[in-house]
Amino acid sequence: MPGIVEKISKRFIGILLLIAILGLIANNIFFYHSHKVMDGEIISHAHPYDKSHDTQPFKNHKHTSAELFFLDQIQLLFAGFSCLLVLPLVFNKIIDRIEMIRLPFRVSAGLPVTRPPPAPVG
Secondary structure, eight states: OHHHHHHHHHHHHHHHHHHHHHHHHHHHHHHEEEEEOTTSOEEEEEOOOOOTTOOSSBOOOOOOHHHHHHHHHHHHHHHHHHHHHHHHHHHHHHHHHHHHHHGGGGEETTEEOOSOOOOOOO
């Protein structure tokens, strides 16, 4: 019984994480925008907002410094999750290709080579 509960909870957590990541991706696609703050710094982030009245390149709606910090952390979380999802796939492909190149050199007469050939004595 604990195996079934563990399997269901892992699948549930996986589905929740997938939904969260897809939500972050959709948020970045549809609501990414930039602000120019008082000191001239340009801050870019994503969050849902009414885009119909705000057509300028730098958006006019305001944020507190705490909101900007929070939105920056969400962007960092999105980048981190993206790396955690993509990098293992890339590294697995690279390792598979390296193993395919090395494999013919590790097999001799159908048997795996476990040690180097003996050295001549004398």
